[in-house]
Amino acid sequence: MLTISQLAAYTGVTVRAVRHYHHMGLLPEPQRDASGYRRYGAKAVVSLVKIRTLAAAGVPLSQVAQMLEADAAAFSEAVQRIDSQLREEIERLEDSRKQIAQLAAGDNLALPPEVASYLDRLRQIGASERLVEAEREGWILAAASWPGHIAEMMPGKVEQLNNPQLVRLYRLASQLIDSNANDDDPRLEELADIMASMAEQADANGEMNIATTAHDELAFDLLDALAIESEPRIQRLQNLLRERGWAGWTRQRRLA
Amino acid sequence: MLTISQLAAYTGVTVRAVRHYHHMGLLPEPQRDASGYRRYGAKAVVSLVKIRTLAAAGVPLSQVAQMLEADAAAFSEAVQRIDSQLREEIERLEDSRKQIAQLAAGDNLALPPEVASYLDRLRQIGASERLVEAEREGWILAAASWPGHIAEMMPGKVEQLNNPQLVRLYRLASQLIDSNANDDDPRLEELADIMASMAEQADANGEMNIATTAHDELAFDLLDALAIESEPRIQRLQNLLRERGWAGWTRQRRLA
């Protein structure tokens, strides 16, 4: 007659596991001796070996009982089920590994790699880290808003960075974002001038009328809100832009 | 300002998950409106996208916070850690699949395949299902007692099945095990005769003195106990054997 720890040691499981199997009803409760200790016979060893064999093979405990009673056909059917569950789980984990490998490369947490290189270009033309970070968050939001459509926008955005006006704009913005300039800093006026000028050009080139869905409206609203949450002084800039005939931020439109 | 379900829908997670992230401290609790509803700004969208990106990549939530704050070096180090954890988990599951594939083939739950074919031979020489089942459980116990040493014993055991005396013994035992013969059935005497005779032969051939360790003693005790638990009438057989000068069951020794 074995005690619980002897049984556990013999079959290579923990005492806690044995009690757990009792609790699950997988292993019948044995008789108790005079002091209330569990006393196990040889059949318990055999049962426990079977249980831990199935459990070690990845069979959920909830299905072990059925499998122990199953005939050959039902058994191999169950084996098939378990195996395909294991395969699914493995596949999920493999996917995770791929995703995490994507993350490993640099700047692109939650972003396609095209955006990462766009952000690198921004740095090259003199944008400050804080501005790049703000852009990055904007593109994260954009990527969530239009999944799969961000990568194709990047070539155009990179191209635009060759525009000296835009370079000037980003540098000026970087200065302001890194300073504690207040609302009457004259550089804000300069920024507004540049933006108004660029808006005029875009409008003239017919680059400004994009049909938008309701979902798009929300997305643009969020982008605008993100900008202001990140940098409240943008509100002042928006006022200056309105004085120059332009409303909006992420997407601008001419005032009546 | 978004409600919680709008935020959740926008980022592709469930409302419950968002609240869970609040609870974990991953996502800061936003301000409440007049009626106590959570109201989210655009930054929350960005934060949530980052969180679900890491989570979807298999990063444990407990480590997400650190990774969001980490610099490039710490980040890629963390990625390495996560990845190796994922690899380990995948390996465990692959092992499970191998184990379960082993189980798939027939008779060998918790037994090496050599034993399965030995059991098949037993059936062929006329052993009943119940006897085979009892043998099977015995070998499960043996396999747990001497892991890795069972396979090498099988050729000898199969060989022994060519002994007509042993065949007779198994057939007789099968009859008795399937009947409700009581202790004074004459076939018990015949069984005892055969077993005593075979013991004499084994003894004469010097096949009976195996050095045993303490662990072995326990194993043999368990095997004996298993036999009696499975078939109490074996006790009567043991008495008859003792009358013929032999003690024990799984392992027999001559009485003084």
Added chain:
DNA sequence: ATGCAGGGTTGACGCAGCGTCAAGGTCAAG
């Protein structure tokens, strides 16, 4: 005004498979 559907709120249990205290009672040896 009212009622109802469809939000929102906190709180708590459930799952899988045990690990790990807690707070004792028991046993064997010195």
Added chain:
DNA sequence: CTTGACCTTGACGCTGCGTCAACCCTGCAT
């Protein structure tokens, strides 16, 4: 008699939410 090793039951912890429960808020149709 003490001590240390084992036994008992009971209950929380872990992971990442899903799923009630019980109740409050809001906006729209009647």
